[in-house]
Structures are given as C-alpha cells and as structure tokens.
Amino acid sequence: MTSKQIVPEFHVHGALDEPGLAEAAAAGYRAIICTRPDGEDPGQMEAAEAAVLAEALGMAFVHIPVTPGTYSDADVATMRTMLDRLPNPILGYCRSGTRAATLWALAEAGRRSPDEILALSSAAGIDLSGQRARLTALDRGIRPGAPKTYDVVIVGGGAAGIATASSLLKRRPSLDIAIVEPAECHYYQPGWTMVGAGVFQPDTTRVPMGAVMPDSVTWIRQAAAGFLPEAKEVALADGSSVRYRVLVAAPGLRLAWEAIPGLPEALGRNGVTSNYRFDLAPYTFRLASTVKSGRALFTQPAMPIKCAGAPQKAMYLSCDIWRGAGVLPRMKVEFHNAGGVLFGVPAYVPALMEYVERYGIDLNFASTLVGVDGDTQVATFERRGSDGGTERVERSFDMLHAVPPQKPLDVIAASPLAGAGGWIEVDPATLRHVRYPDIFALGDATNTPNAKTAAAARKQAPVVAVNVLAALEGKAPAAQYDGYGSCPLTVERGRIVLAEFGYGGALMPTFPRWILDGSRPTRLAWFLKDRMLPPIYWHAMLKGREWLCRPEPIAAGPSREAA
Numbered sequence: 082m083t084s085k086q087i088v089p090e091f092h093v094h095g096a097l098d099e100p101g102l103a104e105a106a107a108a109g110y111r112a113i114i115c116t117r118p119d120g121e122d123p124g125q126m127e128a129a130e131a132a133v134l135a136e137a138l139g140m141a142f143v144h145i146p147v148t149p150g151t152y153s154d155a156d157v158a159t160m161r162t163m164l165d166r167l168p169n170p171i172l173g174y175c176r177s178g179t180r181a182a183t184l185w186a187l188a189e190a191g192r193r194s195p196d197e198i199l200a201l202s203s204a205a206g207i208d209l210s211g212q213r214a215r216l217t218a219l220d221r222g223i224r225p226g227a228p229k230t231y232d233v234v235i236v237g238g239g240a241a242g243i244a245t246a247s248s249l250l251k252r253r254p255s256l257d258i259a260i261v262e263p264a265e266c267h268y269y270q271p272g273w274t275m276v277g278a279g280v281f282q283p284d285t286t287r288v289p290m291g292a293v294m295p296d297s298v299t300w301i302r303q304a305a306a307g308f309l310p311e312a313k314e315v316a317l318a319d320g321s322s323v324r325y326r327v328l329v330a331a332p333g334l335r336l337a338w339e340a341i342p343g344l345p346e347a348l349g350r351n352g353v354t355s356n357y358r359f360d361l362a363p364y365t366f367r368l369a370s371t372v373k374s375g376r377a378l379f380t381q382p383a384m385p386i387k388c389a390g391a392p393q394k395a396m397y398l399s400c401d402i403w404r405g406a407g408v409l410p411r412m413k414v415e416f417h418n419a420g421g422v423l424f425g426v427p428a429y430v431p432a433l434m435e436y437v438e439r440y441g442i443d444l445n446f447a448s449t450l451v452g453v454d455g456d457t458q459v460a461t462f463e464r465r466g467s468d469g470g471t472e473r474v475e476r477s478f479d480m481l482h483a484v485p486p487q488k489p490l491d492v493i494a495a496s497p498l499a500g501a502g503g504w505i506e507v508d509p510a511t512l513r514h515v516r517y518p519d520i521f522a523l524g525d526a527t528n529t530p531n532a533k534t535a536a537a538a539r540k541q542a543p544v545v546a547v548n549v550l551a552a553l554e555g556k557a558p559a560a561q562y563d564g565y566g567s568c569p570l571t572v573e574r575g576r577i578v579l580a581e582f583g584y585g586g587a588l589m590p591t592f593p594r595w596i597l598d599g600s601r602p603t604r605l606a607w608f609l610k611d612r613m614l615p616p617i618y619w620h621a622m623l624k625g626r627e628w629l630c631r632p633e634p635i636a637a638g639p640s641r642e643a644a
Contacts, residue, residue, distance in 0.1 A: 190219035218307030218316030238262030241524030247625030277365035347455025375479030532566030
C-alpha cells in the first residue's frame with residue numbers, strides 16, 4: 082500500500098476499505114486511527130465495521146471523526162492520548178490523509194516546534210501551513226504571569242467589531258472591553274463604489290483607526306494568531322495572549338486575489354481595476370472616464386462575497402459615464418458571473434434587466450474569471466455548459482473590473498471556531514457559536530446565509546450586544562437576527578434600486594412602498610446612499626446609536642437555537 086510517512090511512528094493514508102486494512106496489517110501497522118465521520122461518502126466503510134476488521138487483523142482501532150476544517154481542542158487532546166498509548170507504527174486515514182495529518186500536527190504542538198511539524202508534513206507532501214498560527218499558539222507553553230482577562234474581547238476593528246463594542250458600552254459603560262485589531266486605518270467600504278464613479282473622494286472613506294475606536298476600550302494593536310476556546314484565550318501575533326469572559330469574533334474575510342493567476346500583478350495598470358480595494362477605486366473612475374471604445378469586462382466570483390451587488394454596481398455606473406459622454410455605442414460591455422442569476426432576490430431582477438438592456442450589456446452566467454494577462458490585456462474565463470462540461474474562453478479587454486474569490490481568514494479556517502468551509506459556525510438567529518456558548522460572531526466571517534454587507538453588520542451588532550450581556554450573566558440569548566441585509570444597486574448616477582431582504586430572500590423594506598419602492602430605481606434611494614448612509618455609518622452605527630436597527634427579542638416558546 083502507498084502511505085505517507087510523517088514520522089516513523091505515524092503515517093497517513095487516504096480512504097481505506099477491507100483490502101486496504103489487510104494491506105495495512107501486512108505492512109506492519111499495529112494501530113489504525115480513522116479521522117473521517119461515518120456517511121461522508123457513498124459506499125464508505127463505517128468505523129464500527131473497520132474496527133472489527135482491524136482488530137481481527139491484530140491492529141488496534143480508534144475513531145476520531147472530524148469534518149474538514151474543524152479540529153476541536155477535545156479531538157486534539159484525544160489524538161495526543163492515542164499517540165501516546167497506541168502501539169507503533171500507527172496509520173491514520175481519512176478521505177485524503179490530510180485530516181489525520183492535521184490532528185497529528187496539532188497533537189505534536191508543544192513537543193515539536195511549529196517549523197519542525199510543518200517541515201515534516203511538507204516532506205510527506207501535505208501542506209499544513211494554514212495551521213501555523215494555531216501551532217504557534219499551542220507551542221507557547223506556560224509563561225510567568227497570567228494573561229489579562231477582559232469582560233469581552235472583540236477580534237476585529239471593522240464595521241461589525243466597532244459597532245458591537247459601541248452597542249455594548251451604550252448598555253453597560255462599565256464593561257472592560259478589548260479590541261484586537263492591527264490595522265491603523267478604518268475604511269467605509271460601501272463608499273468605494275461611489276469612489277469608482279467619481280461621486281465620493283477616496284479620503285472620505287478612510288479615517289485613522291483611533292478615530293472610531295471607543296474611548297473606554299483597550300485597543301490591542303496586533304493580529305489574532307489563534308483561538309483557544311477551552312482556555313477562553315486568544316493568542317496574539319507577538320506570542321502573548323489575552324483572555325475573555327465572552328469573545329466576539331468579527332475579523333472579516335480575505336480577498337483571495339492570488340486565486341486568479343496573473344491578477345495581482347495586473348491590478349492598477351493596463352486597464353485592470355477593482356472597487357474592492359481602496360487604492361484601486363479611483364482607477365476605476367479614471368478608466369471609465371478615459372476609455373472611449375473597446376471591450377469592458379466586469380466579473381463576479383462564486384458566492385459568498387462581500388456585497389453581491391457591488392460587481393454590477395461598478396458596471397452600471399461605468400456604463401452611465403459612457404452614456405453621458407456619448408460613447409456607449411462604441412463600448413462592448415460584458416458581465417461574467419460565476420453564478421446562474423443576475424441577483425439572488427428575484428423581486429429586484431426586472432428593474433436591473435431594464436438597465437442591462439438599456440446599456441446593451443452581454444450577460445454571461447456560469448462564467449468564472451480564472452486568469453489575467455495584463456500585458457496583452459487578455460482575460461481567461463472558465464464557462465460551465467448546461468451538460469456540466471467546462472470550456473476555457475479568452476477575451477481581450479480595454480477595461481477589466483475584477484472581483485476576487487473571497488475566503489475565510491486563515492487564522493479562522495484553522496481554528497476550532499470554524500465549521501464547513503472555514504467560516505465561523507454560529508446559530509443564524511442568536512449569532513452564538515454552536516459549540517462554544519461564550520463565543521459570538523458577526524459580519525463577513527460567519528457561516529450565516531445572509532448577504533455580507535455593512536447593513537447586515539448594522540443589524541447584527543445590537544443583537545450580539547444584547548446576547549453578550551445575557552451570556553455574561555449566565556442567561557440564554559435574548560435577541561435574534563432576521564437575516565436583514567441591504568444592497569443599494571446604483572444603476573445610474575442619481576438612481577438606485579434599493580434591495581432590502583432577509584433570510585430566504587424575504588423582502589424587508591425599511592420604508593412603506595408609497596414612500597420608497599425598492600424594486601424600482603428612485604432618486605430618494607440615491608439620496609439615502611449619497612447623503613444619508615455615510616453619516617449614519619460614522620455617527621450612528623459606529624457610535625452605538627441603533628437607528629432603525631433595534632434588536633428583536635426572541636419570541637416566547639421553543640428557542641430558535643434548539644429548533
């Protein structure tokens with residue numbers, strides 16, 4: 082059999098069946114550790130059956146089931162115990178061997194250095210670099226002097242983290258709160274679409290982090306390096322740590338520019354831009370103002386992404402600039418969307434389609450940007466056909482507005498907080514972690530099925546504040562989040578389709594239809610986006626003033642978490 086040796090005492094292998102176990106026994110393995118849950122794949126041999134077969138072959142058998150990306154402290158402790166107790170050599174297996182190798186690595190932390198563990202894994206052909214932060218945290222050992230304990234530690238100084246801190250302090254000013262955030266600037270990211278259209282100036286979307294940090298909190302100016310929920314501790318980048326009574330995780334997500342070959346090198350030149358970066362949004366406006374003919378490509382990756390409407394907002398506003406300059410007929414505009422629909426809530430699609438037709442936009446669904454050659458101005462797309470097959474298509478361009486895939490931060494994906502896909506696993510109503518009752522999460526890093534927008538964070542922050550205070554008092558959550566999110570779809574300068582919706586795509590308009598019909602482009606919605614939402618963000622949301630977002634109490638009856 083072909084296994085991968087991590088160390089002489091421990092090897093890993095992909096999925097095993099009955100002949101595979103017989104080969105393992107013949108190869109001299111004395112113990113088997115299975116790390117895959119039962120029922121993961123059709124036809125998979127269940128652990129109980131594997132245990133009987135292994136023991137009949139003279140091998141010990143242990144089952145430590147973990148789902149991909151989820152390695153609890155309890156599982157790591159069990160793995161450590163088994164490595165110490167089981168006879169060697171041991172063969173760990175899962176679907177590919179990676180989970181078994183990861184559990185071994187985490188169990189070895191403190192006995193080997195992170196560099197040694199990663200080098201041994203790499204030599205076996207397994208990349209565990211995403212676990213470095215947790216390995217480092219586990220390797221710290223016991224240091225003189227206990228870390229300081231705060232009532233609440235908030236990881237992340239973005240919109241969600243600052244708003245939650247302010248909402249907490251409005252309710253209980255005496256709280257001892259620490260915010261873990263390494264960035265020196267805070268950005269109003271919803272404004273970057275308007276920067277890309279020449280409506281806002283870039284500097285109106287950026288302030289020093291200290292300007293939004295609540296006065297009474299402790300600002301820890303470094304990154305989180307790992308999470309140790311069993312110890313109620315957050316490891317920090319400098320090797321120190323901080324403890325909490327309740328943790329709020331709001332670290333945001335990662336823009337994976339590197340996932341598209343050639344894109345990082347092309348950005349900011351040769352017509353390649355993106356409103357998803359502060360420094361590039363002005364280049365979007367410059368291109369829309371100077372390109373007078375040719376092909377303009379606008380892309381949207383697979384969900385989830387921040388503000389799913391942002392990719393097409395850039396397109397509509399650029400088209401409006403070209404229309405105003407009288408050059409739109411000379412432009413070939415294409416929208417390449419990895420998904421299958423223009424917008425996920427059907428009620429808003431008719432109005433958007435009117436603008437697609439008005440601007441002459443060529444819609445390409447199931448079309449994913451997979452490569453960029455900035456020097457030759459050629460973009461490569463992978464298109465999925467109705468038969469399930471794929472093909473690669475090259476498109477030359479004069480302007481390319483690219484949106485990268487978006488992923489959980491590595492420190493989150495490698496932590497016990499993560500669930501499937503690496504997102505923080507919380508109850509969608511209470512926003513409390515499903516395994517750790519003293520941890521809450523909100524914003525872009527969670528697995529909740531709402532739109533990842535600032536409007537969502539604005540509604541989530543008061544809910545988390547109420548439920549954190551309940552947790553500090555040993556009580557059950559008292560407030561619930563309904564999935565509200567808002568996407569002001571800027572279809573032209575001066576008009577917006579104001580999409581407001583909650584879980585399941587339910588329409589959740591803030592205003593009566595006779596005041597503002599969100600399904601149609603209106604000047605009032607533009608006024609809100611242009612004049613009202615920035616001050617609401619800076620002076621209400623980030624200050625704990627909960628205008629139009631008071632938390633909804635949990636209805637009496639069975640809890641939403643138990644449902």
